Amino acid sequence: MPESNRRFILRSRPEGRITSETFELVEDAIPEIKVGEALVRTLWISLDPANRGWLNDTPSYVPPVGIGEVMRGGALGRVVASQNDAYREGQLVMGLLGWQEWAVASDAAPLLPLVEVPGVSVGAYLGVLGINGLTAWVGLKDIGRPQPGETVVVSAAAGAVGSVAAQIATIGGARVVGIAGGREKCALLTERLGLDAAVDRKASDWHDQLVAATSDGIDVDFENVGGEIMDAVFARLNLRARVVLCGLISAYNDPVPPPGPRAFANLLIQRVRLQGFIVFDHLDRMGEAVAELSGWMGEGKLEQLETVVEGFEQLPTAINMLFDGTNIGKLVLRVAD
Amino acid sequence: MPESNRRFILRSRPEGRITSETFELVEDAIPEIKVGEALVRTLWISLDPANRGWLNDTPSYVPPVGIGEVMRGGALGRVVASQNDAYREGQLVMGLLGWQEWAVASDAAPLLPLVEVPGVSVGAYLGVLGINGLTAWVGLKDIGRPQPGETVVVSAAAGAVGSVAAQIATIGGARVVGIAGGREKCALLTERLGLDAAVDRKASDWHDQLVAATSDGIDVDFENVGGEIMDAVFARLNLRARVVLCGLISAYNDPVPPPGPRAFANLLIQRVRLQGFIVFDHLDRMGEAVAELSGWMGEGKLEQLETVVEGFEQLPTAINMLFDGTNIGKLVLRVAD
Numbered sequence: 001m002p003e004s005n006r007r008f009i010l011r012s013r014p015e016g017r018i019t020s021e022t023f024e025l026v027e028d029a030i031p032e033i034k035v036g037e038a039l040v041r042t043l044w045i046s047l048d049p050a051n052r053g054w055l056n057d058t059p060s061y062v063p064p065v066g067i068g069e070v071m072r073g074g075a076l077g078r079v080v081a082s083q084n085d086a087y088r089e090g091q092l093v094m095g096l097l098g099w100q101e102w103a104v105a106s107d108a109a110p111l112l113p114l115v116e117v118p119g120v121s122v123g124a125y126l127g128v129l130g131i132n133g134l135t136a137w138v139g140l141k142d143i144g145r146p147q148p149g150e151t152v153v154v155s156a157a158a159g160a161v162g163s164v165a166a167q168i169a170t171i172g173g174a175r176v177v178g179i180a181g182g183r184e185k186c187a188l189l190t191e192r193l194g195l196d197a198a199v200d201r202k203a204s205d206w207h208d209q210l211v212a213a214t215s216d217g218i219d220v221d222f223e224n225v226g227g228e229i230m231d232a233v234f235a236r237l238n239l240r241a242r243v244v245l246c247g248l249i250s251a252y253n254d255p256v257p258p259p260g261p262r263a264f265a266n267l268l269i270q271r272v273r274l275q276g277f278i279v280f281d282h283l284d285r286m287g288e289a290v291a292e293l294s295g296w297m298g299e300g301k302l303e304q305l306e307t308v309v310e311g312f313e314q315l316p317t318a319i320n321m322l323f324d325g326t327n328i329g330k331l332v333l334r335v336a337d
Numbered sequence: 338m339p340e341s342n343r344r345f346i347l348r349s350r351p352e353g354r355i356t357s358e359t360f361e362l363v364e365d366a367i368p369e370i371k372v373g374e375a376l377v378r379t380l381w382i383s384l385d386p387a388n389r390g391w392l393n394d395t396p397s398y399v400p401p402v403g404i405g406e407v408m409r410g411g412a413l414g415r416v417v418a419s420q421n422d423a424y425r426e427g428q429l430v431m432g433l434l435g436w437q438e439w440a441v442a443s444d445a446a447p448l449l450p451l452v453e454v455p456g457v458s459v460g461a462y463l464g465v466l467g468i469n470g471l472t473a474w475v476g477l478k479d480i481g482r483p484q485p486g487e488t489v490v491v492s493a494a495a496g497a498v499g500s501v502a503a504q505i506a507t508i509g510g511a512r513v514v515g516i517a518g519g520r521e522k523c524a525l526l527t528e529r530l531g532l533d534a535a536v537d538r539k540a541s542d543w544h545d546q547l548v549a550a551t552s553d554g555i556d557v558d559f560e561n562v563g564g565e566i567m568d569a570v571f572a573r574l575n576l577r578a579r580v581v582l583c584g585l586i587s588a589y590n591d592p593v594p595p596p597g598p599r600a601f602a603n604l605l606i607q608r609v610r611l612q613g614f615i616v617f618d619h620l621d622r623m624g625e626a627v628a629e630l631s632g633w634m635g636e637g638k639l640e641q642l643e644t645v646v647e648g649f650e651q652l653p654t655a656i657n658m659l660f661d662g663t664n665i666g667k668l669v670l671r672v673a674d
Contacts, residue, residue, distance in 0.1 A: 060606050226601070245605045260597025264563070268582045268613035269397050276605035 001041065001080075001336075005030050007100035008071045008315055013055055013064075016253045017323065022055070023071060023099075023316050031104050038079050038087035038105040042097050046074040046126040047309075047319050047331040048160070049224075052252045061278050071099035071315075075335075076114070076126055079105070092116065094125060099315050101335060112286070117294045121304065127160055127330030128297065128304040129290050135279040136164035137289040139222060139244040140172075142282075143275045148173030150219035153210075153233055157195070158185035159322075160330040161246060163305045164293075165222045166195055171301050174220070177213045179229060181325040188305070188328065201229055210236070217241075226250045227258065234263035243267075243274040253323055305329020338378065338417075338673075342367050344437035345408045345652055350392055350401075353590045354660065359392070360408060360436075360653050368441050375416050375424035375442040379434050383411040383463040384646075384656050384668040385497070386561075386586045398615050408436035408652075412672075413451070413463055416442070429453065431462060436652050438672060449623070454631045458641065464497055464667030465634065465641040466627050472616040473501035474626040476559060476581040477509075479619075480612045485510030487556035490570055494532070495522035495642065496659075497667040498583060501630075502559045503532055504639045511557070514550045516566060518662040525642070525665065538566055547573070554578075563587045564595065571600035580604075580611035590660055642666020 008023040033039045054072050057064050065072050075097035079087045087093065087105055095111035097103040105111045114125055127133065139161075146152045152169040156162040157178025166189065169176045178189040179199045186198035197213035199206055210232055217238035223230055226248035237243070251258050267274060296302035307327040309318040312335045321327045345360040370376045391409050394401050402409050412434035416424045424430065424442055432448035434440040442448045451462055464470065476498075483489045489506040493499040494515025503526065506513045515526040516536045523535035534550035536543055547569055554575035560567055563585035574580070588595050604611060633639035644664040646655040649672045658664045 061608075231597075248602050248605060251602065257599040257602060259599055260568075260601035262594045262596055264597035265585050265588065265594060267611065268585060269615075271398075271613045271615055271618065272611075273613075274604065274609075274611040276608045276610075278605075278608060281608065 005102040038082035040077040040103045042077045044076045045333040049249045124304045132160040133293045134289045135161045138282045143244045144220040146174040146220045151175045152220040153177045154222040155179045156224035167302045231261040234261045241272045245276040309333045342439040372420045375419035377414040377440045379414045381413040382670040389589045461641045469497040470630045471626045472498045475619045480581045481557040483511040483557045488512045489557040490514045491559040492516045493561035500642045568598040571598045578609045582613040646670045
């Protein structure tokens with residue numbers, strides 16, 4: 001175990017992509033805990049598109065990370081010392097530990113004790129059985145509500161949330177079309193995850209592919225990306241379609257917001273219901289979601305796709321993989337086992 | 338009574354505005370009715386933004402008016418002869434009579450018998466107590482659901498639907514801000530209809546006016562217009578705001594759809610629910626709506642604003658008043674009394 005606490009501190013707000021100027025790696029002493037606190041060793045750090053948004057000094061659903069503060073981030077860790085009855089030594093916990101090797105839990109900054117499921121990899125707790133799984137599950141259950149036979153389009157379908165959403169929709173009997181970047185990801189969607197069709201957004205004929213794959217129109221759009229492909233999806237929405245507005249990753253690095261979808265009027269003509277949602281509003285349903293999701297995993301109907309990066313110091317580089325689309329499935333960074 | 342049937346026939350589809358090339362005025366014989374039909378004399382024709390959309394040969398919620406067909410339009414008329422038990426001579430009826438002086442009702446093309454309310458002007462049946470009133474009522478009751486004290490913004494607030502929506506929201510105890518074009522309309526909104534504030538979209542400082550009038554943000558957007566003002570409204574939506582997507586008149590004359598709202602991402606960040614709706618899905622609620630709306634009219638809480646144009650032959654000119662914003666409230670054309 002390290003005898004110091006390395007931490008990534010926000011040095012300057014990025015205009016576009018995160019660069020080597022964005023964070024500073026500092027080395028502090030391991031925190032000493034007081035009564036009511038628990039010391040947690042960070043094991044796995046979750047890398048999520050939302051991390052990028054937290055660096056912008058603009059109004060959002062949480063305050064931005066402050067200059068000089070440790071970078072905010074979801075992670076999984078192990079309690080190594082506790083002076084709080086809610087935590088016991090050796091326990092696995094999950095929450096906003098931040099980009100640091102050691103963190104402190106307290107009643108004011110609580111962490112979620114992990115309910116370990118036999119036969120499930122540790123990384124899955126940050127993905128399918130964690131925030132990403134809950135995001136996909138709530139988005140489909142509460143907003144998208146696909147009926148058997150309906151056509152569901154999932155953007156970033158090879159990503160952490162998209163791959164779960166696409167599998168849940170498939171389990172429910174919908175016709176599922178995934179949008180992803182590159183032939184490899186598209187093959188994975190149809191061959192390994194059992195989707196009905198995949199659209200390669202990097203191919204010059206992506207629009208033709210989308211039209212061919214959704215010849216009866218689109219009933220549910222599980223939207224993670226935004227931009228011109230969302231626009232093309234909006235133009236193909238059916239009567240009473242639902243848009244689960246979960247993410248808009250294509251614009252997260254843009255200093256100025258791009259124009260919105262030209263097919264906006266189709267939301268009116270087709271009586272579309274669009275609902276923006278942020279998973280943190282739905283944490284109370286984590287138990288219910290994990291029960292169903294882990295059941296499907298046990299039956300072999302649902303699997304975690306993941307890309308693991310090794311080494312704490314790789315964090316600022318690894319996060320950009322999400323925007324380059326070089327990760328497949330959940331992107332996690334392993335700090336220690 | 339005229340002894341012929343003048344009718345406006347669609348001659349060519351307009352690219353932008355309706356022009357003198359769009360329709361042809363033809364004169365036919367008065368239809369002879371058969372068993373199962375009723376002959377109706379057109380009295381008042383309703384002019385609505387939706388009329389323009391029906392001229393475009395693009396997929397929409399109804400098929401476009403065909404070249405050579407009589408222009409589709411809502412109207413109010415009187416039954417002058419009937420061979421159908423559903424209609425009796427002298428009865429007032431409402432429905433898609435079209436732009437013609439005489440129309441035929443049948444079971445295949447039914448009209449709605451009018452429930453006359455004492456003390457209400459005939460024009461109100463096409464406005465507050467007709468389709469426009471139902472639109473405003475359903476949009477607020479089912480989608481917007483403003484709570485007392487919440488801030489509701491209504492665009493085209495001096496228009497046929499907007500003026501009713503703004504008054505209903507005021508009756509319900511919301512803080513209501515109307516957007517309208519010109520000082521005269523704005524004064525009418527605050528002084529005559531009792532809105533809390535009005536924003537003049539034609540003033541160079543319209544954005545400052547909007548900010549000042551919605552200092553606590555916006556909880557409900559009853560959207561009739563679209564374009565840059567909708568974009569500014571979207572940027573000010575509060576947590577869990579609702580967008581009643583009722584109309585997008587600013588683009589109805591555009592051959593190519595304009596870019597969508599740049600503040601689109603705010604729908605995600607603020608967990609906004611947006612619902613497109615078309616009033617024709619809700620005709621079954623007309624009775625309930627008219628009961629409540631006519632009650633408010635009787636109590637003096639709700640009034641019909643209207644602009645009346647005289648003369649059947651004025652139809653193609655009068656319709657453009659909606660896009661120039663020269664009408665106040667419901668725009669109707671009086672054919673006969």
